[in-house]
Amino acid sequence: MAERSQPSANYRSWPVITALTIVSLPLLLMYVYLFLDTVTVKQADALLPSGLTLNHWRFLWQTTEGKANIWQVTVNTLLFAACTTSLVLIVSSMAGYVLSRLNVPARGFFLAGVMVLHAFPSVTLIIAIFIVLQMIGLYNSLIGVILVKAAIDLPLGIWLMKGFYDTVPWEIEMAGVVDGASRFRVWRSLVLPQVKPGIMALGLFSFLSGWGEFILPQVLAPGNQVQVLSVYLAGFLADDNNYDFNMFKAVGVFYLVPVLLVYALFNKYLMNIYGGGSKG
């Protein structure tokens, strides 16, 4: 982003900036009001707040009747996102290496398969997965959803890691092998450090996507004990009578802040994936 073509100014940039700002206004407005509404009092028909309050955040210390405890739900979400991420990272960093460097039977077939799966309407499989989990008794357990979510994220992970391994020079491995290290050791201590950006990107992506995942937990683990934040929040949204929209927004902010933090801190790694690092 540092070097950018700066051709001579044969047009003014402020009209364009103004136009873009107007188009972006709904988005900005929504996010600004999201934060504002959680800490202020507002009359029902007013646009601007009239006072400060922390009352909307009371869900942090008191549990609504019939709803799960927010901390329990947060722990579940963290557990879900973290387990999915580690599973995806471990499995795809191994599989990506194999596809990039080692000669295994049916390699081409596997690669094509991964490519096809990557562009696959995975959410539509949820019906079959629901029936299967009910049959084998993993319905309403966190383990079931974690496995399913990790499997759905795997094709992207494998493809991305393979792309990163492809850029590692051969010589590094040659040096290791000549020095008498086993192939596994070469991968573990020489190659793996080279693809750190890829691991970071994939890990962040997996975490964010697991943290925000809605439909899988909603269908496969809706119970109060295993609920995650998205399902908890959707429960509020569906509860038409007796909703407290500002408290609902406070839960939303509580849920969103980790995402924004992770994004703000690591966005240059994450760009590897969003920018199409794997696809060009």
Place this chain on the structure above:
Amino acid sequence: MKSSRTLGLVMIAPAAIMIVLFFLMPVVLTAVFSMTSMTTATGISGGVYQIAPNSLIALKSAMPDIAAEMAEPRYTIDDAGLKAVEGLGLAPGIAAELRAKHTGEVFPTRRDVERMIKDLAERPSTREVKQISEQFNRSVLNTRFDSKEQLFSALDSLGFKLTPEQKETVARVTYTGWTWTTDNFSRMATSPDMARVLFNTVLYVALVLMLFNVGYALLLAILTHYMPPTPASIFRGIWLLPRITPVVIYVMLWKWLAWDSGFISILMGKFGYPPKNYLLDNAYNAWFFVVLINGFIGASMGMLVFSSAMKAIPKSQFYASEVDGASRWQQIRYIILPQMRWPILFVTCYQTLSLLASFNEILLATNGGPGNATEVWALSAYHTALRNYAGNLEYGLGAAMALVLVVIGVAMSLLYLRVFSYGTLVAKPLIED
């Protein structure tokens, strides 16, 4: 090198196992389930055979007299009934005579069996006759049989003379579990509801894709390309927000904007319009918001792909064109757009599939409403199989609908592999022999 081959197999095994178990198997099972009549009513494991009133109604059209017979009770002089008679505390001769002379006999009506009982040597009173006959009432109505064999032997012992074909018919209509069928596909092909959903889906994909995923994304990429770095990165950051925000919060924000107590209502209230739910007010509004909600998310990916592609265009081309006096528009028209062919094609293909399969946002925002106005294919499959107003979840039909998407997905990705020349992608990496 043998060892690297083994290592490769070991290292790829977890991925292969997970993908097969949780990805490929569900695909295959979707196909299997789509060929069944599975619903909540039939359950997902096997069912039982039960001659219930509604199965008799089904039977009536095929075999009216047998259905009528089955609806009536039958009287069989069997061991269980005899024991029960002995337990009634009547004169002992009655049971003994029944056992000796009548065991195994079947009487088609209550009148017949009661005539027989009246003629017994002991001459039971009318009250006793009723009591005794009741012990031999062997109606098949509402009894459950775990297997076909049990059903058939019960029918045999009650004296129904059925041919094997008739038995099969009875078994078919009395089975409460799911069966193999292709009905799901013919229902999909003929139902007007499905045609409506299909139309919605095409409209939804086309609108979001053209307006936002490609159109607006391209505009955004070009505009930020010519901007000073700081505003450019600010705008890119803003337009990435929808993508990184968890979908539930993102949709909540839109609801807040459009609800009857939301921002638009309050703003319009200042000008004297009564508050209303702009999101679900009418079909046009719902569509407007559905397209916006999905489009704002979709714009980001296109923007990033296009931006990085533009960055790859050699700067010298821009400088050279400027020396020749090209305007911005001419630069866009003759330098940028021709070199964006592949990224545009890629984003179009990729996002078509994403849009076809995505329904989270619509589910949370309008849930297909108002009426069925914004019900798209994937959402409809979800509703049919997993969240149904009628309460009877039609797993089979839902799976069939999902299968259609799967088939489209596979077909299109195979097409991409051709278009984006898969061969060159695979050939590149270093492979050890």
